[in-house]
Amino acid sequence: xxxxxxxxxxVICKSxxxxxxxxxxxxxxxxxxxxYRQFPKQSLMLMATSNEGSKATYEQGVEKDKFLxxxxxxxLSTLTVTSAHPEDSSFYICSASTGRNEQFxxxxxxxxxx
Amino acid sequence: AQSVTQLGSHVSVSEGALVLLRCNYSSSVPxxxxxxxxxxxxxxxxxxxxxxxxxxxxxxxxxxxxxKKSETSFHLTKPSAHMSDAAxxxxxxxxxxxxxxxxFGTGTKLQVIP
Numbered sequence: 001x002x003x004x005x006x007x008x009x010x011v012i013c014k015s016x017x018x019x020x021x022x023x024x025x026x027x028x029x030x031x032x033x034x035x036y037r038q039f040p041k042q043s044l045m046l047m048a049t050s051n052e053g054s055k056a057t058y059e060q061g062v063e064k065d066k067f068l069x070x071x072x073x074x075x076l077s078t079l080t081v082t083s084a085h086p087e088d089s090s091f092y093i094c095s096a097s098t099g100r101n102e103q104f105x106x107x108x109x110x111x112x113x114x
Numbered sequence: 115a116q117s118v119t120q121l122g123s124h125v126s127v128s129e130g131a132l133v134l135l136r137c138n139y140s141s142s143v144p145x146x147x148x149x150x151x152x153x154x155x156x157x158x159x160x161x162x163x164x165x166x167x168x169x170x171x172x173x174x175x176x177x178x179x180x181x182k183k184s185e186t187s188f189h190l191t192k193p194s195a196h197m198s199d200a201a202x203x204x205x206x207x208x209x210x211x212x213x214x215x216x217x218f219g220t221g222t223k224l225q226v227i228p
Contacts, residue, residue, distance in 0.1 A: 004157075006157075042221075043204060043218045043219060043220045044158070044204070044218045046215065046216075049215070091155075093157050093158070095157075102148075102160065102163065103216060104160075105157040105158040105159070106157050107156050107157040108155065108156060108157045110155065
């Protein structure tokens with residue numbers, strides 16, 4: 001149980017294009033979903049927290065207009081990187097929580113912007 | 115405010131030897147503490163968690179950790195390392211009671227030498 005999937009697992013795009021990443025909780029309803037980014041050989045940095053049906057809460061320094069988060073249902077959250085640039089290349093990981101102080105992590109999406 | 119410090123970004127052990135990964139935390143409220151493992155290009159998998167019950171916590175794959183309030187530590191141990199234990203390990207902290215933001219340490223890469 002408690003499986004979280006991400007799609008795609010790997011994406012390459014041209015600079016200036018937008019990329020959408022999906023995060024799904026497959027066998028449970030997630031009241032809260034989180035988006036992290038991880039640069040090579042570094043830890044996870046929380047980007048934003050989203051609750052179903054409400055606007056995401058972004059961490060300081062994260063541009064909400066660049067990283068659009070939609071949490072349309074209790075099993076799906078999407079992260080759209082708008083007008084991506086090479087510095088946005090990173091490993092993006094989502095997690096989902098039922099509110100019991102445990103987060104279940106997706107397998108991650110590696111984004112490469114050329 | 116919460117933080118975790120992982121001592122040693124790289125740890126090498128021989129196969130069959132004791133694994134000890136160090137984590138010290140700082141928290142202004144009673145903490146919940148976690149250890150996660152990450153294999154290359156994958157998401158995070160929860161090894162174990164402390165949520166104010168027993169101070170000695172047993173997790174998956176033979177790992178365990180002991181919460182020591184007096185030392186503000188939550189070190190991860192395994193009596194005998196296996197080749198499959200080679201991965202990156204992250205210590206994390208959150209507040210207790212309901213959902214709280216999770217803060218990750220910088221990670222420790224474990225190498226197991228045959």
